[in-house]
Amino acid sequence: MKLYSKDKTYIGLTSFYALSLQGYDMHPHTHESFEIMYVTNGSCYIYLGEEESCLKEHQFVLLDGRIPHRLLIPNGQLCSVLNIEFFPQMQESSICIADVYKASPAFQKLCGMKEDHLTATDNRNLGYALKDLITHLELVTETTSKKQNIADPLTQKEYDYLSQILFQRIIIELCGCKTGAAPTGALYVKRACSYIQAHLMEDIRIPMIAAYAGINKSYLQSLFSSHMNCTISEYINQKKMDHAVFLLVNSSLSVTDIAFHSGYNSRQHFGSTFERFYGVSPKTYRLLHHKNIQPSTGDARITKMSTGNWELDPV
Numbered sequence: 001m002k003l004y005s006k007d008k009t010y011i012g013l014t015s016f017y018a019l020s021l022q023g024y025d026m027h028p029h030t031h032e033s034f035e036i037m038y039v040t041n042g043s044c045y046i047y048l049g050e051e052e053s054c055l056k057e058h059q060f061v062l063l064d065g066r067i068p069h070r071l072l073i074p075n076g077q078l079c080s081v082l083n084i085e086f087f088p089q090m091q092e093s094s095i096c097i098a099d100v101y102k103a104s105p106a107f108q109k110l111c112g113m114k115e116d117h118l119t120a121t122d123n124r125n126l127g128y129a130l131k132d133l134i135t136h137l138e139l140v141t142e143t144t145s146k147k148q149n150i151a152d153p154l155t156q157k158e159y160d161y162l163s164q165i166l167f168q169r170i171i172i173e174l175c176g177c178k179t180g181a182a183p184t185g186a187l188y189v190k191r192a193c194s195y196i197q198a199h200l201m202e203d204i205r206i207p208m209i210a211a212y213a214g215i216n217k218s219y220l221q222s223l224f225s226s227h228m229n230c231t232i233s234e235y236i237n238q239k240k241m242d243h244a245v246f247l248l249v250n251s252s253l254s255v256t257d258i259a260f261h262s263g264y265n266s267r268q269h270f271g272s273t274f275e276r277f278y279g280v281s282p283k284t285y286r287l288l289h290h291k292n293i294q295p296s297t298g299d300a301r302i303t304k305m306s307t308g309n310w311e312l313d314p315v
Contacts (some may be wrong), residue, residue: 001064001118003034003111003171004101008088011095011167015085016134023075028068033085035063036174037071038122038130042079043229045072046119050197051190053119054229058127062174064116082130084170094160100168106175118178119186126173133166185223188213192220196236200243201263206232241277244270248286255282 002008014033020041028047037046038060046053046061047070055061063069065087073079088097101107110118140159154162191213196204209232210217224232244262247253253261259270259282274282 001062001111001113001116002088004088004097004107008090009096009098009101010089010091010093011086011097012089012091012093013084013086013095013137016083016137018080018082018131018134020078020080021073022078024071024073024079026071028070030066030068031085032065033087034065035061035069035085036083036130036170037061037063038082038127040080040082040127040131042073042077044077044079044081045074046070047072048117050194052193052228053186054227055119058122060120060122060126060177062118067116082127082134084130084133086167095164095167097168097171100171104172104175106178107171110175110178120177122173122177124173124176126170126177129166129170129173133163133170136162136166185219186227188215188220189223189227192224192232193235196239200239201261203263203265204236237273237277240264241274244274244282245278245285245289248282249289255286258282 014031018040037055039055039057041057043054043056046055048063049068053061101111136159140163143159192209195209195212206217206221210220213220215223221232224230224235228235230238240262244258247258247261248255251258255271256267259267262270264270264273271281274285278285280288
């Protein structure tokens with residue numbers, strides 16, 4: 001995770017915001033910047049390729065640049081997040097991290113980690129550090145846009161110096177969360193989800209999943225409920241249903257074939273489970289939603305996120 005290098009000791013900030021969203025589904029996307037997303041209230045799902053994680057209150061994810069990711073807040077749920085996006089650069093800016101890199105072995109270790117993301121619980125004061133930086137940057141942006149001084153004005157050098165201090169604090173708090181946090185079991189949950197995805201067409205048994213993950217089934221069930229907000233059986237059924245819905249909408253396979261492709265040994269069992277999830281039979285669902293896929297990039301795309309606003313450009 002190249003947060004720092006000898007030729008890129010400065011930080012460029014590309015986006016920062018504090019938002020409360022309800023029932024939001026962001027399309028998968030990538031960008032060059034690193035990103036920290038922190039949940040202050042509620043919960044949300046983060047998808048990194050095939051990996052799915054549930055972020056709860058006081059949990060966060062640090063993403064390397066160019067990682068495909070997606071944010072999902074289920075309908076009816078409210079989630080409040082703090083977010084900053086940034087990238088290391090050669091060009092001089094108000095934020096230099098050379099000193100904190102020299103002073104912090106934990107930051108050096110973080111920069112050397114092979115993983116392209118970090119998900120953890122805030123067991124320090126990372127949330128406060130993020131909030132302070134975002135509030136400061138909002139104030140700087142407002143002052144700059146109005147081109148006028150505010151009460152107790154600071155000089156530009158003082159604003160820049162404060163930006164550097166606040167960002168360096170975020171780094172220290174981030175490293176403290178990584179080194180001080182107790183194991184959360186996220187690795188076992190990730191292994192379990194990978195096994196389920198790979199064996200979706202089969203009759204999946206929880207003991208088999210636990211054996212693959214490397215822990216006993218009771219502990220896995222507890223971890224799964226904590227990380228995914230559902231039981232293992234509920235997760236398996238949902239994934240099977242997701243696959244079945246995709247085939248119903250986008251293929252010409254018969255309902256019987258779709259049942260077998262979704263891991264059900266009988267059409268009757270598949271039909272009853274499907275109706276419990278969606279309130280209609282698979283056949284009715286197909287009649288209502290079947291479509292022909294047309295090559296398209298969609299009607300709009302998110303081009304940037306500014307303070308508290310989503311800006312959309314028509315394609």
